[in-house]
Structure formats: C-alpha cells, structure tokens
Amino acid sequence: xxxxxxxxxxxxxxxxxxxxxxxxxxxxxxxxxxxxxxxxxxxxxxxxxxxxxxxxxxxxxxxxxxxxxxxxxxxxxxxxxxxxxxxxxxxxxxxxxxxxxxxxxxxxxxxxxxxxxxxxxxxxxxxxxxxxxxxxxxxxxxxxxxxxxxxxxxxxxxxxxxxxxxxxxxxxxxxxxxxxxxxxxxxxxxxxxxxxxxxxxxxxxxxxxxxxxxxxxxxxxxxxxxxxxxxxxxxxxxxxxxxxxxxxxxxxxxxxxxxxxxxxxxxxxxxxxxxxxxxxxxxxxxxxxxxxxxxxxxxxxxxxxxxxxxxxxxxxxxxxxxxxxxxxxxxxxxxxxxxxxxxxxxxxxxxxxxxxxxxxxxxxxxxxxxxxxxxxxxxxxxxxxxxxxxxxxx
Amino acid sequence: xxxxxxxxxxxxxxxxxxxxxxxxxxxxxxxxxxxxxxxxxxxxxxxxxxxxxxxxxxxxxxxxxxxxxxxxxxxxxxxxxxxxxxxxxxxxxxxxxxxxxxxxxxxxxxxxxxxxxxxxxxxxxxxxxxxxxxxxxxxxxxxxxxxxxxxxxxxxxxxxxxxxxxxxxxxxxxxxxxxxxxxxxxxxxxxxxxxxxxxxxxxxxxxxxxxxxxxxxxxxxxxxxxxxxxxxxxxxxxxxxxxxxxxxxxxxxxxxxxxxxxxxxxxxxxxxxxxxxxxxxxxxxxxxxxxxxxxxxxxxxxxxxxxxxxxxxxxxxxxxxxxxxxxxxxxxxxxxxxxxxxxxxxxxxxxxxxxx
Numbered sequence: 001x002x003x004x005x006x007x008x009x010x011x012x013x014x015x016x017x018x019x020x021x022x023x024x025x026x027x028x029x030x031x032x033x034x035x036x037x038x039x040x041x042x043x044x045x046x047x048x049x050x051x052x053x054x055x056x057x058x059x060x061x062x063x064x065x066x067x068x069x070x071x072x073x074x075x076x077x078x079x080x081x082x083x084x085x086x087x088x089x090x091x092x093x094x095x096x097x098x099x100x101x102x103x104x105x106x107x108x109x110x111x112x113x114x115x116x117x118x119x120x121x122x123x124x125x126x127x128x129x130x131x132x133x134x135x136x137x138x139x140x141x142x143x144x145x146x147x148x149x150x151x152x153x154x155x156x157x158x159x160x161x162x163x164x165x166x167x168x169x170x171x172x173x174x175x176x177x178x179x180x181x182x183x184x185x186x187x188x189x190x191x192x193x194x195x196x197x198x199x200x201x202x203x204x205x206x207x208x209x210x211x212x213x214x215x216x217x218x219x220x221x222x223x224x225x226x227x228x229x230x231x232x233x234x235x236x237x238x239x240x241x242x243x244x245x246x247x248x249x250x251x252x253x254x255x256x257x258x259x260x261x262x263x264x265x266x267x268x269x270x271x272x273x274x275x276x277x278x279x280x281x282x283x284x285x286x287x288x289x290x291x292x293x294x295x296x297x298x299x300x301x302x303x304x305x306x307x308x309x310x311x312x313x314x315x316x317x318x319x320x321x322x323x324x325x326x327x328x329x330x331x332x333x334x335x336x337x338x339x340x341x342x343x344x345x346x347x348x349x350x351x352x353x354x355x356x357x358x359x360x361x362x363x364x365x366x367x368x369x370x371x372x373x374x375x376x377x378x379x380x381x382x383x384x385x386x387x388x389x390x391x392x393x394x
Numbered sequence: 395x396x397x398x399x400x401x402x403x404x405x406x407x408x409x410x411x412x413x414x415x416x417x418x419x420x421x422x423x424x425x426x427x428x429x430x431x432x433x434x435x436x437x438x439x440x441x442x443x444x445x446x447x448x449x450x451x452x453x454x455x456x457x458x459x460x461x462x463x464x465x466x467x468x469x470x471x472x473x474x475x476x477x478x479x480x481x482x483x484x485x486x487x488x489x490x491x492x493x494x495x496x497x498x499x500x501x502x503x504x505x506x507x508x509x510x511x512x513x514x515x516x517x518x519x520x521x522x523x524x525x526x527x528x529x530x531x532x533x534x535x536x537x538x539x540x541x542x543x544x545x546x547x548x549x550x551x552x553x554x555x556x557x558x559x560x561x562x563x564x565x566x567x568x569x570x571x572x573x574x575x576x577x578x579x580x581x582x583x584x585x586x587x588x589x590x591x592x593x594x595x596x597x598x599x600x601x602x603x604x605x606x607x608x609x610x611x612x613x614x615x616x617x618x619x620x621x622x623x624x625x626x627x628x629x630x631x632x633x634x635x636x637x638x639x640x641x642x643x644x645x646x647x648x649x650x651x652x653x654x655x656x657x658x659x660x661x662x663x664x665x666x667x668x669x670x671x672x673x674x675x676x677x678x679x680x681x682x683x684x685x686x687x688x689x690x691x692x693x694x695x696x697x698x699x700x701x702x703x704x705x706x707x708x709x710x711x712x713x714x715x716x717x718x719x720x721x722x723x724x725x726x727x728x729x730x731x732x733x734x735x736x737x738x739x740x741x742x743x744x745x746x747x748x749x750x
Contacts, residue, residue: 299649306645311664313638317631318602318685319668336666340659349659354666 083255084155087135088179089162090172091116094197094239095135098162099123101239102248103133103285108239125285131252157255158191159183165210166198173214177221184230192232193251194218200238211236242302249287261391262290269363269384270294273377275351276366279304280388283312283360304362307350311338337378351377355385404581405455405480409505410487411498412437412461415523418565419487420444420458423574423611428644429565440465441477448608448679452582466501470508478512483577485519488544490536491527495543503547510552518558519577520544526564537562568633575614575633585616588707592618595703599696602669605632605683606676609658612640615680623685635683639673665693674700677707 087095097111103125117135125131161179163172176194183190196211215234222228233254235247253259266278270292277300279288286305315336336354351363361381408416418432424446438460446454457477459469469477486505492498509516520541528536541560548558561573579585588606596604596618604618614632628634646659658681664671669685670693676682682700686693 303645303649306642310638310642313634314664314671315666315668317628317634318626318671319666320626320628321668336664338662338664340662 082130082132083252084132084157085134085251085255086153086156086159087133087162088159090164090167090175093162093164093167093172095162096121097239098195098197098237098244098248099133099135102244102287103131105285111239153183153187153190156187156190158193158251160193160195160251162195162197163214164198165196165214166201169214173217173221176218177225180218180222180230180232181225181227184227191251191254192230193247194232194234195237195244195247196234197237199236199243200240207236242298242305245286245305246296246298246301249289252287253289256289258391259290262388263292265384265387265391266290266292269380273363273373273380274366275363276300277304277364279362280355281305281308281360281362283308283354283358289359300364304350304352304364307338307340307352307362308360311336311352351381353381353385355388359388361385402451402583403453403455404482406457406577406581407477407481407484407509408456408458408487409466409484410461410523411489411492411501412463414461414487414489414492415565416458416461416485416487417442419521419523419563419570419574420456422565422570423613424456426610426640426644432565437462440468448578448582448611454581466505470504474508475512478508481509481513481516483517483519483581484509485521485577487521487523488540489524490522490540491524499543499547502544503551506548506551506553514552516557517580518548518553519573520558520560521573522560522562524564525562525569526566533562568630568637571613571633571636572630574611575636578608578613578615582615589616589618591706592616595699596620599684599686599699600692601684601686601696603683603685605635605685606680607636607639607683609675609679609681612636612643665690672697676700676704680707 087099089095096114096117097106097108099121100106100111100114101108103123121135123133125133159179161172161176163169163176180192183192194214196214199207199211202210211234218232218234219228222230222232233250235243235250237244237247256262262280266280269275270278275292277294277296278292279301280290281288281304286308288301288304338352340350349365351365353361355361361384408420410416417435417438418427421427421432421435422429424444438458440460442458442460444454444456444458446456448454459465459477484506486502488498488502506518509518522537522540525533525537537560544560545555545558549555559576561569561576563569563573582588592604592606595601597620602620602623605614606616607614614636617632619626643658659673660675662673665688667688670688670690671683671685672693673681673683674697684696684700686696
C-alpha cells in the first residue's frame with residue numbers, strides 16, 4: 001500500500017524551522033477585490049505566476065538545505081502521523097457546510113445560515129484519529145503569489161474538491177484541473193478526492209448520469225494536459241443523507257497507515273463469526289475508519305450509524321453518574337457493548353462494542369449468531385479489541 | 395363472572411382551527427410518520443375516525459375533526475349531539491403562531507360550550523402547538539400568557555380548573571410525546587394497578603428504573619423510578635426515550651425494507667460501565683425498558699425475571715375473563731389481582747424455563 005509517511009513517522013519531530021503560522025492569511029486587504037472575481041474563468045497568466053512561485057520556492061529550499069535545516073529531506077517535508085485534509089472548491093460550493101455537518105454535528109438544515117468563509121479556516125478533530133482540516137476560501141486561487149503555497153500544501157494528505165452539481169459545474173471543473181495539475185507537479189503525494197456535491201437535488205436517473213459525465217470530463221482534461229495517470233477519486237455526496245459520511249470515511253481511510261492491519265483483523269472476525277458487515281466507527285463523528293471486504297451498501301452504514309446514535313443518546317441519559325464523579329475509576333473492565341435482536345429466533349441483528357473512548361466496532365450479524373454462539377463472538381471480539389489497541393499504541 | 399366482552403372504549407375529540415397541526419400530530423404518533431413527512435398532509439375533510447387499540451383492552455376512538463369554519467359550524471349545529479356526547483377527552487390545539495388569537499379563543503369558547511352541554515365531566519387537554527416558531531427566550535412567557543387566557547375562557551364556560559391541562563408542543567422535538575403521554579396516561583383504565591405491579595418488580599430486580607411503553611406508538615405508559623435515579627438531571631428523559639425509539643424504528647424499517655409499523659425488536663441491550671439497559675417485550679402491546687446498575691450477574695437475573703413476570707402482566711393487557719376484575723373500578727380489583735399473583739408467584743418460582 002502506498003503510504004504517505006516515512007518510516008520514522010513516530011520519531012519525535014525536531015523543532016522545525018521557525019515559521020509564521022502558515023494558515024494566517026497574509027493579505028486580508030486584497031480579499032474584497034478578489035472575492036468578486038472568484039468564479040471568473042482562470043486567466044492564462046495564472047500558470048505563469050505559479051511556475052514563478054515554484055522557482056522561488058526551489059531557491060528557498062536550496063538555501064535551507066545549505067544551511068543545514070532539518071525541516072526537509074529532499075523536496076518532501078516530514079509529516080506527523082495525523083491525516084490532514086484541505087477543502088477546496090468554488091464559492092458557495094458547500095465546503096464549510098460539509099465540515100460543520102461531519103465534524104461538528106451541525107444539523108444540515110442549519111448550514112443555510114453559515115456565512116461565507118473569508119480566511120483560511122483550520123480545525124482539528126480530536127478523536128480517535130486526530131484529523132486536521134483546513135478550508136481554502138475560493139478567492140485564494142486567484143490570489144497574489146505571495147501566498148505561501150509551500151506552507152499550506154506541504155503537510156497535506158488529501159485535497160477534497162467540492163463540486164456543486166446544482167450550479168454550473170464547468171467552471172469548477174476548470175479550476176479543479178488547474179489545481180490538480182499544480183499539485184501533481186509539485187506535491188504528487190497528495191490524494192485528490194472530488195465530492196460531486198448537492199446531489200440530493202437531482203432526480204434518480206440524473207444522478208448517475210451527471211456523476212459519470214463529471215468523471216469523464218475530468219479524466220479527459222487531465223489526459224489532455226498529460227496527467228492521465230493521476231488517480232482521482234469521485235464520490236456522490238449530499239449533507240442531507242449519509243453519503244457525505246461515507247465519502248469522508250473513504251477519504252480518511254486512504255490516509256491511515258494502519259488500514260490494512262485493521263481490514264485484515266475485521267475480515268478474520270467476519271469469517272469466523274459469520275458477520276455480514278463490520279465497521280470500525282469513530283463514535284463522535286460517525287466516520288468509519290475501516291470495514292471488512294464484503295460489498296458496501298449505504299444501507300448498512302446508515303443502520304449502523306443510526307444505531308450508534310441510539311446508544312450514545314441512551315448512554316448520555318443514564319450515564320449521568322459517571323460525569324458527576326471527578327475521576328474515572330477504571331481498569332479495562334468496563335467495556336461498553338450493545339446488541340439488538342429482532343426476531344424470536346434469537347439471532348442478533350446488530351452488535352456494537354466499544355474498543356476505546358473514540359472507536360467502536362459495529363457489526364451487522366448474519367444468521368447463526370444465536371445466544372449460545374454469543375460467548376464465542378464475545379471472545380473473538382475481545383481478541384480483536386486487544387489487537388486493535390496494540391496496533392494503535394505501537 | 396360474566397362480563398361484557400366489549401373493550402373499554404374511550405372517545406377522544408381532536409379539535410382546533412384549520413392548520414393548527416391536529417392531523418400532523420396524529421399521524422406522527424399513531425401512523426409512524428416522520429416529522430418531515432407531515433407536509434404531505436392535506437386539510438382534513440369533516441371528521442376522520444381512527445380506532446386505535448392501545449394496551450390491548452383500551453380502544454381509542456379518535457375523532458380528528460377538520461378545523462375549517464364550515465365544518466366547525468356543522469359540528470356546533472346539526473351534528474352537535476352526535477359529536478359531543480360521551481366524550482372522555484377533548485384535545486384542543488392552538489397554533490401559537492396564528493394571527494387571529496381572538497378568533498381562536500372565540501371558536502374555542504363555542505366548542506367547549508357545546509362540550510359542557512353534553513359531556514360536562516370530560517377532561518380537556520389544551521395543546522399550545524408550533525412552539526418551535528417562538529424564540530427560545532420568549533417561550534415560557536408566551537405559553538403562560540396563552541394558558542391564562544384559555545383558562546379564563548374555560549372557567550367562564552363552567553369547567554373546573556382541574557379538568558383542564560395545558561401543554562406546549564412541537565412536532566420537531568420530544569414535547570409532543572410528553573403531551574400525548576399525559577393524555578394516554580389519563581385514559582389507561584388500570585394505570586395504578588400496573589404501577590403497583592411494576593413497583594414490586596422493580597424492587598425484585600433492584601433496578602434503577604423501569605419504563606413501560608406501548609410498542610407501536612412508543613409512548614411511555616408509566617415508569618417507576620427508584621431512589622438513586624431521582625437525581626438524574628434529565629427530567630424529560632421519558633419523552634426523549636420515546637423519540638429515540640421511534641427514530642430507531644424508522645431506521646430499522648428503512649434497512650429491512652419493512653413498514654415502520656411492523657418493525658419491533660425482540661430485545662435491545664446496552665451494557666456500559668455505568669449502567670446496563672435492556673428493552674424486552676412485556677405484553678402483547680407493550681415493551682419494558684429496564685435500567686440496572688452495572689453488574690453482569692444481576693443484569694442476567696433481571697432478564698430472566700422479566701421473562702417470568704410476563705405471565706402476570708398479561709392479565710392486565712389481553713381481554714379475557716379475568717380482565718373483568720381489573721376493569722371494575724372498585725377497590726377489590728387490585729386486591730384480587732394481588733392474590734392471584736401470589737398464587738402464580740409461587741408456581742413460577744419453581745424455576746421453570748421462560749416462556750416467550
């Protein structure tokens with residue numbers, strides 16, 4: 001598997017070259033002018049200043065290596081072990097809404113009231129895997145070249161391009177191509193994911209056609225400029241249903257180096273316990289970080305995600321005593337688990353188990369997981385749990 | 395020992411101006427609509443009757459009366475006695491966002507005048523609806539003001555203040571369940587008998603809390619809270635649980651492809667370090683939610699005990715010969731129940747395998 005991280009991912013980072021906060025916007029005064037031209041077609045000059053900027057950058061890096069700075073080895077800087085995501089896209093395409101809904105649990109209807117983003121917004125999801133996200137307001141694409149591209153892009157794991165399918169998306173595709181070309185040339189290790197967003201507004205037949213059309217166009221244009229080999233992933237999303245969570249899950253999964261280990265463990269569990277589908281959920285954001293190899297349907301994800309909601313709500317209502325206590329008195333003995341059974345044959349339908357504070361295992365069970373087998377299932381799951389804890393503690 | 399085979403019928407009138415939200419509430423509670431779906435509902439034409447079976451031996455005749463002026467005219471004139479006779483409960487819905495507050499009150503006054511003529515002993519529930527449209531800081535004040543106005547009108551028409559209850563509701567949160575739970579609780583004929591039995595069960599199980607709720611509507615019929623749990627900061631947890639379970643039913647229905655009304659789980663368990671929780675079927679129409687302290691042994695014992703206890707509770711639910719004693723309002727009702735329970739209690743303590 002291709003990984004973005006070098007072997008010394010976990011060695012302590014040396015003090016980096018002191019640099020100003022890379023996400024601080026350098027020229028706020030230029031924004032008011034730039035915002036009006038955000039959706040204007042890209043000018044041919046844009047490539048010029050990008051290449052010029054790149055030349056400046058090369059010079060700077062050469063200087064740095066001469067002075068023995070430890071911040072970079074070859075053109076790649078060392079990355080810490082957290083997935084980092086950057087949201088890009090045209091104005092009002094939905095970048096802030098997606099972030100709020102997925103990471104801050106805002107209700108999708110409330111996103112109507114969000115204000116347009118003017119600065120680079122940075123956030124960090126403190127959860128099982130600390131995900132750092134940043135959002136580039138659209139005007140920066142056309143911004144003056146003083147923007148420190150190196151600082152913004154050097155640590156990125158993935159760039160998510162949000163394409164509003166209800167708006168005129170051809171402009172968006174054009175900007176996307178430029179950005180992809182730029183990234184492919186200078187930061188080839190960054191994954192590019194395209195969210196074909198606001199897909200809930202289209203009718204059923206239209207959805208797949210539009211999806212295919214966008215995909216086709218982007219592929220064609222990329223091969224025209226000679227980057228046909230750059231792999232770009234496409235997802236149909238909408239904040240009003242679970243598709244956005246599914247897409248974010250897949251994006252984050254590609255950035256986790258522990259993914260193959262988790263998948264193998266889940267596969268083994270599913271085959272021994274006859275589980276139809278297993279997910280490792282990040283409990284607070286409801287993104288799943290791994291799943292087993294069986295085919296993924298959105299329905300399974302939805303029912304597990306709703307079940308997580310039920311368990312979390314009931315835990316909140318009746319777990320009030322724990323919050324009153326100042327310290328959590330514990331050892332490993334208090335693992336939360338839950339299951340729901342639907343018919344009288346005693347087959348479990350959904351089985352949920354906490355791995356640690358942030359991670360939960362959710363399984364949609366198949367036939368044959370009746371009460372007498374439950375002991376074996378518990379045993380297998382506890383083995384999985386110890387294994388997972390080890391994988392992440394390393 | 396012969397008794398009338400007729401179940402307990404209760405007539406419930408649901409009235410209010412046109413567009414107040416009566417049919418929306420009814421469809422969410424009884425027909426498994428989601429709050430978003432009620433936009434599809436059109437104006438009710440004349441009266442829609444629903445016969446809703448609740449807890450087995452309670453049949454609710456729910457009259458959802460169209461609120462348009464012409465229909466109201468007809469109820470108050472030529473259908474007057476037909477509509478207002480032998481009413482057990484009248485639920486009147488006020489739309490808080492309505493611009494014609496005075497006209498609403500007038501219409502209310504004439505309606506309850508007719509009610510007083512034919513069913514002076516009935517109970518009135520006034521629901522101040524669409525409270526989500528009121529800004530949060532004004533909610534309490536607006537509700538109080540409206541309640542005072544309506545109460546004065548009721549007293550003018552002859553209803554005692556204890557006959558009238560006020561609730562603020564909205565289909566977008568759990569307040570809807572709270573109000574309707576009160577309505578149902580008033581209507582369930584043997585609520586105190588049920589509570590006694592549940593209290594005994596709770597002591598036996600050493601449970602923190604027992605909640606009995608009806609399966610299809612997910613409305614909480616009653617609950618027993620033992621001492622430690624009184625300090626639970628969530629005073630509205632019963633309606634929250636109603637709403638959580640309702641959402642869960644909908645999501646399960648979507649996944650299995652069945653109708654939401656047919657979806658009903660056999661058992662749900664949640665075990666954590668603080669508490670253990672399970673829901674299981676208690677009678678044909680009700681489920682019992684049990685909250686236990688976090689101890690595996692007592693949790694498993696509780697599950698077995700609830701299964702064994704099912705037989706006792708079936709007396710309360712299903713219409714059968716013995717049910718007559720419960721339906722009779724006399725004091726000997728519960729006493730007879732107890733004696734019978736003691737007999738059965740001895741038999742069942744011999745540790746027979748559970749019967750579902």
